[in-house]
Amino acid sequence: xxxxxxxxxxxxxxxxxxxxxxxxxxxxxxxxxxxxxxxxxxxxxxxxxxxxxxxxxxxxxxxxxxxxxxxxxxxxxxxxxxxxxxxxxxxxxxxxxxxxxxxxxxxxxxxxxxxxxxxxxxxxxxxxxxxxxxxxxxxxxxxxxxxxxxxxxxxxxxxxxxxxxxxxxxxxxxxxxxxxxxxxxxxxxxxxxxxxxxxxxxxxxxxxxxxxxxxxxxxxxxxxxxxxxxxxxxxxxxxxxxxxxxxxxxxxxxxxxxxxxxxxxxxxxxxxxxxxxxxxxxxxxxxxxxxxxxxxxxxxxxxxxxxxxxxxxxxxxxxxxxxxxxxxxxxxxxxxxxxxxxxxxxxxxxxxxxxxxxxxxxxxxxxxxxxxxxxxxxxxxxxxxxxxxxxxxxxxxxxxxxxxxxxxxxxxxxxxxxxxxxxxxxxxxxxxxxxxxxxxxx
Amino acid sequence: xxxxxxxxxxxxxxxxxxxxxxxxxxxxxxxxxxxxxxxxxxxxxxxxxxxxxxxxxxxxxxxxxxxxxxxxxxxxxxxxxxxxxxxxxxxxxxxxxxxxxxxxxxxxxxxxxxxxxxxxxxxxxxxxxxxxxxxxxxxxxxxxxxxxxxxxxxxxxxxxxxxxxxxxxxxxxxxxxxxxxxxxxxxxxxxxxxxxxxxxxxxxxxxxxxxxxxxxxxxxxxxxxxxxxxxxxxxxxxxxxxxxxxxxxxxxxxxxxxxxx
Ligand SMILES: Nc1ncnc2c1ncn2[C@@H]1O[C@H](COP(=O)(O)OP(=O)(O)OP(=O)(O)O)[C@@H](O)[C@H]1O
Ligand SMILES: [Mg+2]
Numbered sequence: 074x075x076x077x078x079x080x081x082x083x084x085x086x087x088x089x090x091x092x093x094x095x096x097x098x099x100x101x102x103x104x105x106x107x108x109x110x111x112x113x114x115x116x117x118x119x120x121x122x123x124x125x126x127x128x129x130x131x132x133x134x135x136x137x138x139x140x141x142x143x144x145x146x147x148x149x150x151x152x153x154x155x156x157x158x159x160x161x162x163x164x165x166x167x168x169x170x171x172x173x174x175x176x177x178x179x180x181x182x183x184x185x186x187x188x189x190x191x192x193x194x195x196x197x198x199x200x201x202x203x204x205x206x207x208x209x210x211x212x213x214x215x216x217x218x219x220x221x222x223x224x225x226x227x228x229x230x231x232x233x234x235x236x237x238x239x240x241x242x243x244x245x246x247x248x249x250x251x252x253x254x255x256x257x258x259x260x261x262x263x264x265x266x267x268x269x270x271x272x273x274x275x276x277x278x279x280x281x282x283x284x285x286x287x288x289x290x291x292x293x294x295x296x297x298x299x300x301x302x303x304x305x306x307x308x309x310x311x312x313x314x315x316x317x318x319x320x321x322x323x324x325x326x327x328x329x330x331x332x333x334x335x336x337x338x339x340x341x342x343x344x345x346x347x348x349x350x351x352x353x354x355x356x357x358x359x360x361x362x363x364x365x366x367x368x369x370x371x372x373x374x375x376x377x378x379x380x381x382x383x384x385x386x387x388x389x390x391x392x393x394x395x396x397x398x399x400x401x402x403x404x405x406x407x408x409x410x411x412x413x414x415x416x417x418x419x420x421x422x423x424x425x426x427x428x429x430x431x432x433x434x435x436x437x438x439x440x441x442x443x444x445x446x447x448x449x450x451x452x453x454x455x456x457x458x459x460x461x462x463x464x465x466x467x468x469x470x471x472x473x474x475x476x477x478x479x480x481x482x483x484x485x486x487x488x489x490x491x492x493x494x495x496x497x498x499x500x501x502x503x504x505x506x507x508x509x510x511x512x513x514x515x
Numbered sequence: 516x517x518x519x520x521x522x523x524x525x526x527x528x529x530x531x532x533x534x535x536x537x538x539x540x541x542x543x544x545x546x547x548x549x550x551x552x553x554x555x556x557x558x559x560x561x562x563x564x565x566x567x568x569x570x571x572x573x574x575x576x577x578x579x580x581x582x583x584x585x586x587x588x589x590x591x592x593x594x595x596x597x598x599x600x601x602x603x604x605x606x607x608x609x610x611x612x613x614x615x616x617x618x619x620x621x622x623x624x625x626x627x628x629x630x631x632x633x634x635x636x637x638x639x640x641x642x643x644x645x646x647x648x649x650x651x652x653x654x655x656x657x658x659x660x661x662x663x664x665x666x667x668x669x670x671x672x673x674x675x676x677x678x679x680x681x682x683x684x685x686x687x688x689x690x691x692x693x694x695x696x697x698x699x700x701x702x703x704x705x706x707x708x709x710x711x712x713x714x715x716x717x718x719x720x721x722x723x724x725x726x727x728x729x730x731x732x733x734x735x736x737x738x739x740x741x742x743x744x745x746x747x748x749x750x751x752x753x754x755x756x757x758x759x760x761x762x763x764x765x766x767x768x769x770x771x772x773x774x775x776x
Contacts (some may be wrong), residue, residue, distance in 0.1 A: 270645045412586055413623030413682075418613040418641030418689055427636060432627050 130485075140475035156476040157486045164466050164486070167306015176297060177309055180214040187238055190245030197254040202241055207320045209234040218313070221299030223292075232289045236281065302380040306461035308490065314380075314462070315452045318387040319445050325388060326395025331425065333400060344396075351393035357454050359386050364458055383455055391448050398440040402433035435509050442502035446495045463487060535562045536595075537693060537724055538583060543592035545578060552578045553589065554748040560726065562692075565719050567735040567756075568728045570745035571771060576728045579745065580695045583726070584615040597692055613641050616686030617695040620702050622678045624670040630657070630681050631666040634688045642689065649688075656684040660714050676707030680714050687718075694718065696727040730775055736760065744768045 102112045133151030135144045136158065144153035157164070166174055187206050190196045213234035216227060223231065244255035251258065256277040260268045268276075305313065332344030351359065363386035364379055371377060406429050414424040434441075456465035467483040470476050538560035545553040552575045560566060568576045581587040582594060585601055585608050594601045597614050601607065625633050634653035638644040644652065657663040660680040662673075670678055679699055686694060696715065700708045712734050719725060719738040729735065735742055735756055742759040744752040744767075752759065752768045760776075763769050 270647060409619060409621060409623035410625065412617075412619065413625065415586060415612060416584065416615070416617040416623075417637030417685060418609070419637060420609065420641075423640050427640075428625055432625075435627075 141477060141479050142475075152482050152485075153476075153479060154482060154486075156470055156479045157482050159476070160466070160470050160473070160483070163307055164463060164483075165308045167310055167461050167466060168304045169306070169309065170300060170304065173298065173300060176217045176220070180217045183213060183217075183238065184210060186242060190241055190248070193245055193249050195252045196245045196248035197252075198244070202245075205237045205241065207324070209237050211317065211320065213238065217297065218305070219300060219302065220297035223296060228289065228292060232285060232292055235288050235292065236284050239284070240281070302378055305380070307466045308463040310455075310460060311449070311452050311462040311464075314384055314387055314455060315445075315449045317384050318391050318448050318452070321388045322391035322395045322444070322448070323441065325392030326399050327430070329392055329396035330399035330403060333396065334403065348393045348396050351390055352397070356387075356390055356451050357457060359390050360454060360458055362386070379458075380460065383458070383460065387448070387452065391444065394444055395441065398437055398444060399433070401440070402437035403429065405436045406433055435506075438502055438506050438509070442498055442505075446498055449494065449498075450491065463490070536560070537562045537564075537597055538726075539593075539595040540582075541593045541595075543582065543589045543594055545575075545582065545587065545589045545591075552748050553582070556592070556748075556750060558743070558750065560724065563722045563724055564740050565725045565738050566727070566741050566743060567739040568726065568743045568745060569730060569732075569735070569771070569775075570751075574745040575748045576745050577697050580617075580697060580726055580728060583693070583695060584617055585611055586617075609641075613637075613689055614691055615693045615695060616689055616691035618679070618682050618686055618697070618699045620698040622670070622675075622682045622702075624678055624682055624685070626670050629667050629669055630662070630673070633670065633681065634685050637685070637689050653684070653688055656687045657681075659687070659717070660684045674707060675703045676710045679703065679707075679711045683711075683714055683718070693724045693726070696725065696729065698728050698730075700729065700731060732760065732776060744771065746771070 103109045129150065130152050133148045135147045135151055135153050135155055138144045138147060138153065138155035141153055141156060144151075144155055162171065162174075166177060169177065184206075187210055188202075190202050191199055196202075209230070212227065212230035216223065216231050240255065247253055247255055247258045253261075256273050259276050259280065260266070260273065329344050329348055332340045333348060335341045335344070360383060363382045367377060367382050367385070410428055410432070411424060414428045419427065453462060453464040455462050456468070461469070464487060467487045468480075470483045471478055471480045536559055538558070540556045540558040543553055543556040544551070556579065558579075568579065570576050578587055582589050582601075583596055589601075596611055599607050599610060601611065625636070628636065631650065631653055634656065635644075635646070635649035638649040638652055639646060642649075654663055654666065657666055660683055662677055662680055662684075665673060665677065665681075670681065673681065683694075683699075699715070700711050703711065708731070712731060715725070715727070715734070716738055725738075727734075727739075739756045741753060742756050743750055744759070744763075744765075746767050752763060752765050754764075759768075760772065763772060
């Protein structure tokens with residue numbers, strides 16, 4: 074590859090249109106009479122819309138009032154944001170007891186703490202951090218959010234999650250400052266040098282075991298009050314449903330996609346029919362089926378609450394959509410990669426996890442994020458079957474006595490909320506894509 | 516005169532392999548759908564033997580060697596590699612995979628991994644080496660193919676010739692008993708062919724069992740113990756290089772040689 078050095082100074086200046094804003098406008102907005110006309114018409118339309126919105130939503134709007142009547146008294150044709158503000162807590166948290174909101178906030182904070190190492194430089198073993206997020210964080214937050222008595226299983230998983238969170242955080246801190254992983258760093262702490270890889274592992278696992286026991290003893294001493302799922306709601310509920318959906322849809326999708334490509338006919342036919350069945354039915358139907366049909370299949374006396382049913386339905390539905398995305402991604406990987414892996418002795422699962430998936434996932438990112446965005450938006454359908462997610466909450470404002478008939482403002486607020494979340498997600502996916510595609514090309 | 520002659524035969528004896536059979540094809544047949552690619556192939560390869568396979572495009576050369584490491588499955592006849600009969604038994608496949616290395620026309624390196632990672636992945640997972648051992652092992656082989664200074668680069672930052680040498684090193688890292696080469700130089704620019712052939716000649720000197728599909732006849736003359744000519748799924752002619760090139764027995768071989776030499 075030849076390296077072409079840019080010459081220091083080009084002798085001919087680039088044409089005006091390429092550099093100055095005036096030049097750009099001339100070229101793109103006023104190139105012909107028609108174009109000029111269109112430009113002015115568009116500008117005028119934008120002006121009217123923005124001005125209308127500004128006057129209604131900001132200039133004439135009412136921010137502080139106790140009821141819709143009061144809003145009207147203050148300003149006849151301005152927005153009544155006071156209603157939205159009064160309901161803000163409910164929009165975010167539903168009917169979750171106000172004294173316990175810290176649990177939700179802590180849960181969200183812990184998620185960020187857990188995932189932060191993924192974005193930090195020099196941290197090793199990010200794959201494991203990602204995996205633990207998917208498999209252990211749900212137990213930690215699940216207990217925080219719902220509380221009540223911990224069964225033995227919950228106690229074990231909760232302990233595992235806490236140990237893992239602590240381990241991750243320490244590991245990441247060490248990584249950022251020294252570039253080592255936690256197991257590599259351990260012997261230095263005791264001033265030992267040149268240890269065998271085996272000893273390293275032993276030390277590391279001893280440490281884990283000891284902290285596991287310690288944390289287990291500690292967690293037996295406390296608990297949080299039970300909060301029934303019926304009190305969950307608002308944006309919190311939306312994020313719980315779509316978060317679980319997102320976290321499980323990708324692994325589920327990968328398994329289904331591999332099943333569909335499997336050489337074993339039974340596995341292939343089962344995966345294919347499962348995928349096609351769910352993909353040919355609208356989500357709302359799946360939701361209704363889940364809440365009315367699941368109970369019929371369950372053994373007597375075994376009750377699944379509606380939230381769990383909904384979450385299972387959302388997970389299956391999205392796993393099927395992602396399965397097709399994954400299948401598309403797998404098809405972009407040339408056969409030679411499988412053969413290369415075969416010749417260095419890698420088995421099926423090793424080939425898939427070290428060679429094929431890492432390459433395929435890179436191609437799939439835009440589609441995966443696109444799926445996640447539509448999952449987040451589709452989750453609002455649960456308000457139809459009686460869960461009070463963010464949309465349900467926004468709509469119940471208009472039924473609250475002081476704010477009777479207040480439809481427009483809550484819905485606009487909801488639109489802004491969704492736009493912000495989805496926009497950030499799609500921007501981030503662009504960034505991720507660009508980063509991954511240039512990562513090793515210096 | 517006679518002394519020179521015995522000297523000559525002795526040299527051939529040392530270069531020719533031990534008597535231990537490492538690959539044995541017995542009336543092997545293979546079809547792709549209705550298409551009969553391999554027809555009653557009989558072939559015996561001894562340990563340490565270097566075999567060059569040539570023949571026109573579509574004659575089944577690739578298919579033949581890909582059957583040896585189970586990249587392709589044969590339908591009739593038997594193939595025994597390193598004492599193991601190839602069949603559907605998964606354990607056997609695992610074993611064969613680690614004992615037989617293969618180098619492809621278009622390298623098939625893993626583009627998302629560095630050169631070093633490309634070389635350590637197999638030993639770590641299939642040979643259960645520790646990371647440090649696998650890395651040390653990889654550096655030895657990178658040294659041998661003369662690109663140890665590129666260890667931390669990614670495959671697409673190397674030239675074709677360098678990539679192919681990495682691919683050879685990657686296979687050698689598994690410490691295989693047999694190396695298969697499927698047209699290792701035909702995707703390369705002419706000026707890079709030599710560097711790859713040099714590495715292969717050095718490998719031949721170490722006594723590795725090699726089966727090479729190639730049209731580089733100079734190379735065949737230098738290292739081959741035997742040259743095999745294939746056409747339409749048959750092994751048409753099989754001989755030591757001197758006789759093969761100087762007086763081929765079959766018309767089809769003559770025609771083929773006249774086209775490529
Ligand atoms: N997967 C496949 N499915 C169907 N036919 C195949 C397949 N692979 C190869 N063939 C056919 O089998 C025949 C032999 O293929 P093979 O690749 O072994 O030939 P080759 O001698 O290596 O040729 P070349 O010099 O072009 O590499 C060809 O006619 C090819 O079209
Ligand atoms: Mg071929």
